[in-house]
Amino acid sequence: MIKIVVDAMGGDNAPAEIVKGAVQALGSDKDLKVVLTGDKEKIGQTLSGLSYDKARLEVVHCAEVITNDDAPTLAIRQKKDSSLVVALKMLKEDEETQGFVSAGSTGAVLTGALLRVGRIRGISRPAVCPALPTAKGGKVLLIDAGANAECKPVNLCHFALMGTAYAKAMGVKEPRVGLVTNGTEDHKGDPLHQEAHNLLKTLPGIHFVGNVEGRDIMSGDIDVAVCDGFSGNIALKTTEGTALAVMQIIKENIMGSFWAKVGYALFMKKAFKNIKRVMDYSKYGGAVLLGIDKVVVKSHGSSKADSICASVLQAKAAVDSGLVPSIKEMLSETDLEAIGAEG
Amino acid sequence: MIKIVVDAMGGDNAPAEIVKGAVQALGSDKDLKVVLTGDKEKIGQTLSGLSYDKARLEVVHCAEVITNDDAPTLAIRQKKDSSLVVALKMLKEDEETQGFVSAGSTGAVLTGALLRVGRIRGISRPAVCPALPTAKGGKVLLIDAGANAECKPVNLCHFALMGTAYAKAMGVKEPRVGLVTNGTEDHKGDPLHQEAHNLLKTLPGIHFVGNVEGRDIMSGDIDVAVCDGFSGNIALKTTEGTALAVMQIIKENIMGSFWAKVGYALFMKKAFKNIKRVMDYSKYGGAVLLGIDKVVVKSHGSSKADSICASVLQAKAAVDSGLVPSIKEMLSETDLEAIGAEG
Numbered sequence: 001m002i003k004i005v006v007d008a009m010g011g012d013n014a015p016a017e018i019v020k021g022a023v024q025a026l027g028s029d030k031d032l033k034v035v036l037t038g039d040k041e042k043i044g045q046t047l048s049g050l051s052y053d054k055a056r057l058e059v060v061h062c063a064e065v066i067t068n069d070d071a072p073t074l075a076i077r078q079k080k081d082s083s084l085v086v087a088l089k090m091l092k093e094d095e096e097t098q099g100f101v102s103a104g105s106t107g108a109v110l111t112g113a114l115l116r117v118g119r120i121r122g123i124s125r126p127a128v129c130p131a132l133p134t135a136k137g138g139k140v141l142l143i144d145a146g147a148n149a150e151c152k153p154v155n156l157c158h159f160a161l162m163g164t165a166y167a168k169a170m171g172v173k174e175p176r177v178g179l180v181t182n183g184t185e186d187h188k189g190d191p192l193h194q195e196a197h198n199l200l201k202t203l204p205g206i207h208f209v210g211n212v213e214g215r216d217i218m219s220g221d222i223d224v225a226v227c228d229g230f231s232g233n234i235a236l237k238t239t240e241g242t243a244l245a246v247m248q249i250i251k252e253n254i255m256g257s258f259w260a261k262v263g264y265a266l267f268m269k270k271a272f273k274n275i276k277r278v279m280d281y282s283k284y285g286g287a288v289l290l291g292i293d294k295v296v297v298k299s300h301g302s303s304k305a306d307s308i309c310a311s312v313l314q315a316k317a318a319v320d321s322g323l324v325p326s327i328k329e330m331l332s333e334t335d336l337e338a339i340g341a342e343g
Numbered sequence: 344m345i346k347i348v349v350d351a352m353g354g355d356n357a358p359a360e361i362v363k364g365a366v367q368a369l370g371s372d373k374d375l376k377v378v379l380t381g382d383k384e385k386i387g388q389t390l391s392g393l394s395y396d397k398a399r400l401e402v403v404h405c406a407e408v409i410t411n412d413d414a415p416t417l418a419i420r421q422k423k424d425s426s427l428v429v430a431l432k433m434l435k436e437d438e439e440t441q442g443f444v445s446a447g448s449t450g451a452v453l454t455g456a457l458l459r460v461g462r463i464r465g466i467s468r469p470a471v472c473p474a475l476p477t478a479k480g481g482k483v484l485l486i487d488a489g490a491n492a493e494c495k496p497v498n499l500c501h502f503a504l505m506g507t508a509y510a511k512a513m514g515v516k517e518p519r520v521g522l523v524t525n526g527t528e529d530h531k532g533d534p535l536h537q538e539a540h541n542l543l544k545t546l547p548g549i550h551f552v553g554n555v556e557g558r559d560i561m562s563g564d565i566d567v568a569v570c571d572g573f574s575g576n577i578a579l580k581t582t583e584g585t586a587l588a589v590m591q592i593i594k595e596n597i598m599g600s601f602w603a604k605v606g607y608a609l610f611m612k613k614a615f616k617n618i619k620r621v622m623d624y625s626k627y628g629g630a631v632l633l634g635i636d637k638v639v640v641k642s643h644g645s646s647k648a649d650s651i652c653a654s655v656l657q658a659k660a661a662v663d664s665g666l667v668p669s670i671k672e673m674l675s676e677t678d679l680e681a682i683g684a685e686g
Contacts, residue, residue, distance in 0.1 A: 135588040137595070146525055150533045182489055182576035190493050190573055214580030218588040230533055231574040233525035237557030238578045242585035245478040245561040250593070252480070253614045260614035267606025271596045278592055 003097045004315050005090050008038030009065045009083035010104025012302050019046040021308025026052050038083040062086045072107035088116035091294050099295035099315035103303040113292045122331045125155045126291030136220025146233035154341040156196040161330050162290040163224035164206045169321035175223035178212030202339045286311040295319050346440045347658050348433050351381030352408045352426035353447025355645045362389040364651025381426040405429045415450035431459035434637050442638035442658035446646040456635045465674045468498045469634030479563025489576035497684040499539040504673050505633040506567035507549045512664035518566035521555030545682045629654040638662050
């Protein structure tokens with residue numbers, strides 16, 4: 001039995017959709033326990049309309065909520081009775097609680113995880129790691145997607161190691177790691193990426209395929225796309241924006257032609273629903289915060305029940321696969337000092 | 344009558360597709376003259392099968408070609424009889440020749456334009472500026488898309504000014520300029536983008552709407568997306584990769600369902616052809632090199648005749664609209680020192 005704590009008050013659709021999503025996850029996995037932190041009364045209102053295994057759901061009341069308007073560090077320090085801080089305290093202190101899900105402010109979740117749970121020893125900068133769909137039907141991990149606007153070469157080595165551990169935990173045998181730069185040649189990029197390239201080439205434990213470009217991220221030819229947090233965030237959000245723009249352009253082209261409209265109405269509605277689901281990856285499931293000493297999944301702010309359910313199951317799968325211990329093992333086996341990455 | 348010189352030997356499909364594209368452009372604009380530089384015999388072979396106004400097409404023979412394998416600076420210095428260097432010499436020296444198009448190596452075109460034509464006075468770093476389609480049916484200029492992997496804040500101010508001048512030349516009345524960072528809040532980004540944000544806020548002559556994210560680039564809510572060349576290149580190529588991945592995912596969803604396949608075959612083929620054309624923007628038309636003292640258009644390496652034709656007409660339109668003089672005027676009216684951007 002694995003216990004996942006869920007911040008019931010984080011996100012645009014909290015608490016109703018968060019509660020529904022958590023209950024949905026309970027229904028699809030009998031080895032799962034869920035703790036909801038938040039306003040007991042509001043949570044109870046949603047719960048009263050649902051049927052679920054009461055032995056596997058616990059509600060812990062908290063009076064405060066951290067919002068997007070709060071300054072993360074201050075809020076984590078001061079709002080001690082917030083759904084986020086109470087959940088993180090439980091994650092840190094309760095051995096049975098091994099994973100955490102929140103759709104709240106990214107800054108607050110990241111700061112909270114750092115201050116209240118702590119980093120894996122040896123990782124100076126935890127990173128945000130979402131999984132994107134690829135043209136070949138698989139997934140690619142993007143790390144760092146925005147936790148660190150400024151990075152050092154050693155941080156990018158840690159991202160490569162953690163991304164590899166996560167991809168392996170997801171079942172990829174020998175994850176192919178690419179460094180996202182402005183060209184495929186070895187010398188491309190600014191000094192940060194040039195130095196990172198040289199380190200990654202000699203870094204044991206990863207399968208480095210070299211520099212890749214933005215167009216390679218979703219090609220299906222790599223499993224882990226290593227980025228600094230600044231350009232990684234731009235790349236991630238550019239995939240979202242482009243996917244939306246493409247869907248819009250397609251829609252307009254279809255709706256602009258009578259016969260295409262007929263074809264759509266008669267035959268293609270279901271296919272497009274599927275497509276939308278795949279392309280809506282930013283809202284489906286969450287990004288794992290790698291480098292934190294427990295499993296932390298950040299769900300999209302606009303998450304609805306389906307998404308929260310996916311994030312809870314994703315957190316449980318990460319615990320099941322031993323993600324945190326594998327990262328620790330990879331780090332203990334890799335002498336970053338020996339390749340000149342530290343100091 | 345405006346004369347555009349075209350590097351007939353640059354690109355994967357040179358010279359046949361380049362020659363065909365140039366001839367196509369001549370056919371659609373009676374005020375256009377084209378000079379082709381390259382192997383006279385090979386160019387002649389393609390020309391012999393085409394009909395065109397011979398008075399408006401000139402071929403200048405050159406014995407050498409600069410390829411993707413050449414080191415740009417060395418090649419520009421040594422291959423003096425290459426189609427690229429001869430074309431740039433004409434662009435620099437011949438007053439009647441006001442624009443240039445090449446589908447050759449980006450590095451060589453950029454270096455060549457810098458060394459052989461020169462910068463606009465006051466612009467320290469010319470930038471690559473492609474136009475992308477938006478979700479609202481318009482265009483957005485991305486600047487810099489890859490000329491400068493390392494930038495200073497003043498460079499980003501120049502990009503904003505040049506992008507504004509270009510958008511105005513394309514008919515946008517008051518172009519909205521966004522700075523692409525890892526979040527919309529004013530303080531987001533690394534020190535480069537934080538400082539650039541503060542400068543852009545006070546920069547006269549532009550309509551700065553603040554920080555934008557990768558997802559806003561193609562939203563249609565901005566006309567000019569200012570980026571450093573490193574993250575701008577990643578953003579540009581990520582849009583290409585995502586568009587391809589989305590088209591692939593759509594295709595598989597359609598082909599995986601019998602009825603969707605029927606609908607596609609009966610009704611939607613044409614709509615999808617249109618969509619492919621819009622989304623194939625990277626191969627259609629070219630990116631303007633802004634900051635060079637004449638109009639330089641870099642067409643995609645895999646350009647075919649249609650694309651080259653579009654690039655030639657794009658170069659002519661830029662000349663017609665007075666793009667280079669407008670940039671000079673904007674610079675002369677903007678005291679970058681006064682806002683603390685220089686030095």
